[in-house]
Amino acid sequence: NNVLTCFGLIRFHDYNSKTLFAVVLNHCSLRMYNNLVERCFTDCVDNFKRKTLDKQEETCVTRCAEKFMKHSMRVGLRFAELNQGAATQD
Numbered sequence: 143n144n145v146l147t148c149f150g151l152i153r154f155h156d157y158n159s160k161t162l163f164a165v166v167l168n169h170c171s172l173r174m175y176n177n178l179v180e181r182c183f184t185d186c187v188d189n190f191k192r193k194t195l196d197k198q199e200e201t202c203v204t205r206c207a208e209k210f211m212k213h214s215m216r217v218g219l220r221f222a223e224l225n226q227g228a229a230t231q232d
Contacts, residue, residue, distance in 0.1 A: 174214060182206035 186202035187195065195203065 178207060178210045181210065 182203050185206055186199050189196065189199065
């Protein structure tokens with residue numbers, strides 16, 4: 143049996159249920175973090191002359207990360223609402 147995770151399918155019989163949940167949660171968290179870093183870096187950083195971000199890049203990255211986290215929280219709440227509605231229909 144296979145289980146769908148954020149990174150694709152993993153073999154279910156290789157894990158007990160607690161371990162499987164931890165693996166899936168870890169994969170999803172890593173994917174979300176990687177998407178956040180890639181998106182904000184691509185959108186905000188365009189100068190590679192210094193080791194550190196300039197003030198404009200730093201502000202952009204902060205704003206980008208805040209928007210990403212707010213969006214992720216909103217999506218999570220919406221899924222919870224939909225899941226709760228589906229559970230009450232059963």
